Amino acid sequence: MRAPAAPWFDLDETVEISWTAPRGGATVNGEPLPDPMDPPAWQSPHAPRTTETPPWPGDYRALVEANSRDGDETEHYSITVWPAPRAPQVIHKRTDRLGHRLRGEPEPDRPTPPWAHHRWVENSDLAQAGTITVVTGTIREHLLAALGISPPPVDPAERERIRDETDHSVLIPWIALAEVVDGVFALWEDNGHRCADPALLARLSEHGRAASTFWTVDALTTLSFAERGRALLSFEPHSVPDSCPDEVRALLDGLDITDSRHRKAKGLTAVERFTGHGYAPADHAAVLATAAFHRVGEWCRSKAVDRVGDNGPRE
Structure with a gap:
């Protein structure tokens, strides 16, 4: 040793x-x-x-x-x-x-961290992997059009049937979404990360703002931001890149993203700061309550891994 x-x-x-x-x-x-x-x-x-x-x-x-x-x-x-x-x-x-x-020493002052309200995700069904996206200033029709969704959504049982019958070398992204407040939509991908694509996030943000964070079973994470149809930044949050716009850099103040602990909670807090809405248990419950999953395409798993990492898959 x-x-x-x-x-x-x-x-x-x-x-x-x-x-x-x-x-x-x-x-x-x-x-x-x-x-x-x-x-x-x-x-x-x-x-x-x-x-x-x-x-x-x-x-x-x-x-x-x-x-x-x-x-x-x-x-x-x-x-x-x-x-x-x-x-x-x-x-x-x-x-x-x-x-x-x-040790009998005066205890240090350790205030509640700004991401504490998002730590619930670490002990939830989202703990292993997931992609959370929040979009503001939009309506359902615009959102579905930006996602390129045309087939009708399926319920959870039908989604599982399709997963069981699909070649496991193919990753099929599914997105469930709900309007959590007027004009603000929360999107959840449990087995994909389409919304981490800066081009797609830019389309989602056409009438407002959009921010996305994902994490994988391999500890990959990405934060992405877009506003008014323009992608601002998409990066792995181990450090702040030099190209980070000032409006995004300010969002990361106090999050200590160089510390790998609670990276999921910190990502959700950055999304909240940018869009004005985070992802609380009530938001996740609202997304699940729709019992509707939208299939948004498929691509070879190997290509997905090469591009941005793999959320699972969990078929």
Whole structure:
């Protein structure tokens, strides 16, 4: 085992310590891992044994990382162990309130982040993958025309039947939509990302504004903005590109998009700031209540992956 190249500084607390193992094969709870030749029913026989230290005693370094311990999210921990001589403790990062409290230090001021109201999506049916688009200043007829939709919509059961009968090498995008307030439509794609296409988003924005965000099972994300028929920007939100227009750059203030945590919630918040309307649970419920899915074309899955990444597919 080797030392990690660098701590994962997106986490809240990171410390490096020395540890002497009196014997090998240590686990976090002190119990041996299941026999890989006779795993329990829930565990794949090919699952890596990454939660056990090497099978010999000796001196090690341990990089211990913790995240989301302040009670408003699911906690996450990581321990990386590698052989190394004993050395002083190194504190790489300490920022959460719990850590300060346990150390007897004054707790830092950590105000509620501006994207907190969109974190619901992380524990919803949208958590794995999805594309959310909000369009303003339009009517249903204009919206459907911009999407190029001509066949009538189908209900969920018919959509599943078509999926089951379709070659899985072909990705069929489906869009469900609802007018969430007057002149404002929310669109949901669970298995595609057509609205991330700047040309399409520009058509959708012909009478107002349109913004879209998508995320995939491969952790790909994209934010796209258009206004009055003009595409402004479409980018992977790991950093703000130099070409970012000032009106879009201002929307990202305080979202800390370089931090990969809560990227879905941050994307939805950027959409909200641009269009004036986000995507709340009530909006998703309104979209689902229409029980109508529009088929908006199909293309080879390999081409879709080459262009902007793959949302699934989930057929």
